[in-house]
Amino acid sequence: MNILVIGSGGREHALVWKIRQSPQVKKVFCAPGNAGIASIAECMPIKPTDIEALLNLVVEKAVGLTVVGPEQPLAEGIVDRFQVNGHYAFGPTKEAAQLEWSKGFAKEFMKRHGIPTAHYEVFEAGQKHEAKEYLKSIKFPCVLKADGLAAGKGVVICRQMKEAAQTLDMMLDGSSFGEAGRSVVIEEFMEGVEASIFVLTDGQHYVTLPPAQDHKRVFDNDEGKNTGGMGAYAPAPVVTSELSRTIQNRIVEPTIHGMREEGKRYTGCLYVGIMVTSSGPKVVEYNCRFGDPETQVVLPILDTDLVDLLLKTCTGELDTQNLVSSDRAAVCVVAASGGYPDRFETGKRITGVAEAEALSQIFHSGTRLQHGQLLTDGGRVLGVTAIDQNGNLKEAVSKVYEAISRIQFDGMHYRRDIARRAIH
Ligand code: AMP
Numbered sequence: 001m002n003i004l005v006i007g008s009g010g011r012e013h014a015l016v017w018k019i020r021q022s023p024q025v026k027k028v029f030c031a032p033g034n035a036g037i038a039s040i041a042e043c044m045p046i047k048p049t050d051i052e053a054l055l056n057l058v059v060e061k062a063v064g065l066t067v068v069g070p071e072q073p074l075a076e077g078i079v080d081r082f083q084v085n086g087h088y089a090f091g092p093t094k095e096a097a098q099l100e101w102s103k104g105f106a107k108e109f110m111k112r113h114g115i116p117t118a119h120y121e122v123f124e125a126g127q128k129h130e131a132k133e134y135l136k137s138i139k140f141p142c143v144l145k146a147d148g149l150a151a152g153k154g155v156v157i158c159r160q161m162k163e164a165a166q167t168l169d170m171m172l173d174g175s176s177f178g179e180a181g182r183s184v185v186i187e188e189f190m191e192g193v194e195a196s197i198f199v200l201t202d203g204q205h206y207v208t209l210p211p212a213q214d215h216k217r218v219f220d221n222d223e224g225k226n227t228g229g230m231g232a233y234a235p236a237p238v239v240t241s242e243l244s245r246t247i248q249n250r251i252v253e254p255t256i257h258g259m260r261e262e263g264k265r266y267t268g269c270l271y272v273g274i275m276v277t278s279s280g281p282k283v284v285e286y287n288c289r290f291g292d293p294e295t296q297v298v299l300p301i302l303d304t305d306l307v308d309l310l311l312k313t314c315t316g317e318l319d320t321q322n323l324v325s326s327d328r329a330a331v332c333v334v335a336a337s338g339g340y341p342d343r344f345e346t347g348k349r350i351t352g353v354a355e356a357e358a359l360s361q362i363f364h365s366g367t368r369l370q371h372g373q374l375l376t377d378g379g380r381v382l383g384v385t386a387i388d389q390n391g392n393l394k395e396a397v398s399k400v401y402e403a404i405s406r407i408q409f410d411g412m413h414y415r416r417d418i419a420r421r422a423i424h
């Protein structure tokens with residue numbers, strides 16, 4: 001079977017890498033891909049949101065399964081369009097993807113179905129006064145979230161009233177986050193440890209992949225701004241098997257059943273961001289796709305044929321028997337451009353990748369080739385993943401830092417404390 005992966009980041013590189021290991025696969029295409037993906041798949045210069053061009057490609061190349069990496073095409077209805085035309089696309093429909101593209105919808109959905117999450121209220125652009133009154137009634141810190149998609153950057157944790165009032169003004173006026181911020185969720189700040197849970201579901205049955213932990217802040221010790229993710233590891237020991245069962249019973253199952261009951265059957269990968277609090281696991285957010293960089297650590301420790309899982313998700317034949325986890329552990333450290341997550345330059349020459357590759361698996365996030373030279377082409381540039389066959393995270397951590405020390409580019413920075421919390 002021919003497979004198309006949509007997207008151009010480290011997540012998509014990891015998806016292509018794992019998909020290629022399946023004996024069912026003949027050829028893998030990626031749109032648009034990046035320099036790393038180009039070494040293992042045929043890259044096509046088509047934007048992830050150009051749904052018509054992607055449909056044409058699927059027909060022309062006889063693609064049997066399309067895997068959608070990023071949220072934007074899902075929010076624009078790519079799966080609906082593919083289904084109408086009789087093609088399998090892995091991911092939720094536009095309506096089901098609302099769990100990610102409208103934080104307001106997600107919060108109200110959780111309330112309707114008794115799914116544990118932070119207390120909140122939603123305010124629209126015309127409700128500035130009410131929102132400010134609400135701020136006076138709550139405890140600080142509090143969290144302000146732009147309703148729509150904001151590339152992981154629409155969340156502001158406010159320590160005091162002045163900061164919250166200013167952020168609120170900026171969001172509701174549309175001056176930060178544009179239309180995405182015209183509706184704002186104000187919610188209680190939750191103390192705890194975070195975990196990322198990926199659930200593959202056909203809308204009824206589901207399988208849970210090994211739990212991972214992301215590192216969202218740009219600097220060590222979780223300091224600095226939020227980013228798309230600076231590193232990850234899996235499995236995350238904070239999610240014990242008992243906690244995993246609680247998450248399934250109180251969060252995953254009510255979400256899948258709730259969506260079905262509301263006529264928005266959810267298929268694809270449901271990414272549940274969890275806060276493990278002293279009163280149990282609570283939902284921080286839902287995403288309607290695999291996470292980046294968690295995918296770069298979760299897929300390498302799966303023994304299952306991924307294509308089999310993805311196809312069964314599309315055809316409604318998923319079964320818990322389908323999942324085979326290994327004893328491995330994996331760590332990914334992201335090398336980012338100078339200045340990221342704020343302004344950064346691209347086009348910097350990258351060296352040492354071959355040396356690092358001898359010790360680890362490199363997933364490209366933002367790279368391009370020019371005259372045979374590998375150049376930076378994004379904020380997150382490379383994800384270096386090390387795997388320990390015996391599940392020893394400490395070993396994987398030393399290997400990953402050994403590998404990343406071989407890589408260089410002007411302005412490169414990375415966190416030195418990925419997975420530190422999980423190793424003693
Ligand atoms: P989100 O885009 O919703 O995942 O938020 C980004 C990050 O902000 C999360 O990974 C958390 O670290 C943090 N965050 C979001 N909501 C809350 C909350 N209610 N309490 C504490 N931290 C939060």
Ligand code: GLY
Binds near residue numbers: 152214287292
């Ligand atoms: N790692 C966070 C995300 O993919 O949204």
